[in-house]
Amino acid sequence: MKFKKAIDLSKLSFETKRDINFFIKEKFQDSTEFTQSQISKIEDIAKSLEEGYPRDYLIGNSEFYGRKYFVDQRVLIPRPETEVLIDILKSLNLADGSILCDLGTGSGCIGISLAMLNENFIVFGTDISEDAIRVARKNNLTYKKKNFFLIQSNWASCFQKDSIDCIISNPPYLDKDDYHLADLKYEPISALVSNLYGLEAFEIISQQAKQLLKKGGYLIFEHGFDQSEDVEKIIYKNDLKLIRKIKDLSGNDRAILVQK
Template sequence: MASRTATVWRLLDVLREASEYLERQSVEQPRLNAERLLAHVLGHSRVDLYLRFEQPIQADKLLAYKELLHRRAGREPLQYIIGETEFMSLPLNVDSRVLIPRPETEILTESVITDWKGRSPCILDIGTGSGCIAVSLAHYLPGSRALAIDADEDALSVARLNVDRHGLSERVILKRADGTEDIFLRSVRPPLDVVVCNPPYVSSESWEDLAPEIREFEPRKALCDEGDGLTFYRMLARGLSLIPVPEFMFYLEMGDGQADAVRTLFGTECVADLQVIEDLNRIPRVLKGKKKPV
């Protein structure tokens, strides 16, 4: 960005040059990124920016903005830079300790809400990460309660911020545990109505094909199973049968092209009513089923 005096830099000028800069760096949606970063620096909403286009930007704010633009040009995710994202219309804290919640995971969450609306389910969220699923379910199912587990204490620290942010500490309990380990699964006790999980399902072979924002900044262990992409589904297919609760529903997110293989893994005698739910692009995204007594 060229050097000018602070009085010459109007917000409109800043945004125009910032957008062009990010576009030259091959950042997707450069204008949107430029606006959100500037709104973050100024403490305004994006709508406020449009109302203040003719206003000059202070020199210290311009310097701070340039630093954030440089980070975004280096492909650091926008959500990490501003420390926040939106999931299910709820603001959530995020940083490099956790996976950035995706629209695909909203399909998983909405499926649970649709099925359990008006009821008060007890939920187990395996691999909670930022807590996005547990927080959203507790918010939109007011009578529900959730146990949200993760093997990573750093991830739980972020989840705790989000639970507290939305005033859900009495209904969302966070615990450090590995949801694939027999000792934990056998320790689960009633009541339990719903198990949800968005496991790492990117294969090691596919990892290098991911965008730099993902590959270079997001926690690999939250995305990649270091195998064929089905490792955690195999563990879960076996593990759900170990939970000493006779019946409960489960909802699992799946990657593109995995539906047939995942459905086959869960086609056991202790599972009934398997159903695949598609996302808005008609991609099979969620496997839903019921664990039943054998």
């Protein structure tokens, strides 16, 4: 059956039409004829896209810091605002041999980007989710970074005292009742929500950073657009030094650089 005869694209939004056309081109190349089951599958996908299913999950990849990463529903889709964490790390000019930890690595996009910056960095990516570790491993098979190591762990609990030069993390930071969650229903809840009104991960990681960073070592967090003051309080409570706050493109404080 001819696709255009079988499905009425005119009823779909511009974005869904674009994504469906892209999907068909990728999956079926130059076919013009489709079986009934293929048509039904495409109709189901169109319906999900209209209901907010993310395009990146449909096409199976997402871009971060100029590179493509495989993604599916086991991991958060990398966000452009997270790229600022890589720029902050770059500005530190860390020495060869530095030990960096990307806590809550998800797809591995931060850790692999760090491993690419300098072959002589030793980069660890941790995640509590075995599924996420599998996805990050798949991405590292693509980029073959021999200096990137994955560990299933509760944040940095697998590391020794005074052993890390820099901890970098984009942890889950939404409150369980945050209204944004309605639009994020296809992404893993454990990648989005944290207890204590979205602040628990910052508390735990800051406590670990105090113990596990070398003296003078750095901690870099991405946080929510309205969490800057709360995260700052957590930093001071853990006897860490605020170095600077970094804004996103909308002018909101979005990341923080801290030192032990």
